[in-house]
Amino acid sequence: MSRRRQQQQLVDALSQSVRHFNRGELECLIKLFDRLVGKPDEHLAAIGFDRAKFREALHATFGMTDDVIMDRVFRAFDRNNDSCINAVEWVEGIAIFLRGTMAEKMKYCFQVYDLNGDGHISREEMFQLLKNSLCEPSSSEEDSDEGIKDLVDITVKKMDCDHDGKISFMDFEKAVGDENLLLEAFGPCLPDIKSTMAFEKTIFGENLTL
Structure with a gap:
């Protein structure tokens, strides 16, 4: 053919x-x-x-x-x-x-951020993603790590609806539905x-x- x-x-x-x-x-x-x-x-x-x-x-x-x-x-x-x-x-x-659609993008972004594929975005995964996307090479690693940890705490407080210390897809879906800017909260994965x-x-x- x-x-x-x-x-x-x-x-x-x-x-x-x-x-x-x-x-x-x-x-x-x-x-x-x-x-x-x-x-x-x-x-x-x-x-x-x-x-x-x-x-x-x-x-x-x-x-x-x-x-x-x-x-x-x-x-x-x-x-x-x-x-x-x-x-x-x-x-x-x-x-x-x-x-x-927003629903398709939410599913896709969550899949990108769920680094180990266990159905949750853990604090460790949030830290890794945010550190990788936000930190400048010239910045102090210790200062950067503390800043990222604070940001993780804020994010968990905002997005962890069931208060289990990690973000499920249901948590992510609700948080993004309430505030669309959270769609790419852990790094730009859409153009x-x-x-x-x-x-x-x-x-x-x-x-x-x-």
Whole structure:
């Protein structure tokens, strides 16, 4: 089967499952996927993004720089946990990135912040995420750690609705529902509005066809 035919079949399938993009936009995203992953004769193109290639794409496309967050975004996109992001996972992930509902974004952000995947964001995970995203390399580590601990205490007090010392998804959902700014409380894991608009203008504005 030709590559073009494979791409068209993929668009057909995605048009049934991904509601945030029309058919032309899906074609553009698959075209971009092939471009970012590599040429069709390269082995990587047959499977998709590995971790390093995906981080390069996040940095170049959406300006992300936080290593811990980018690794977690990779895991959130990689739904079948095979250490590779295929075209379907790419489109489904980008759908949440660009046009996800608040409910979809809450589920995604919580998954990113739940570092060990146990269904809770612990104080230790909050500390690691906040330290990584907020601390300047030149700052005193001891002073930074104390400041981060204070911030963790404040965050737990604000978001821990059942007072068990950690944040469940229900806690997170309620807190974000009450105050949307808490969606990315532990680090930027979604593109900002400027990056989103630039991406859409560049990719969908090209009217790429397969």
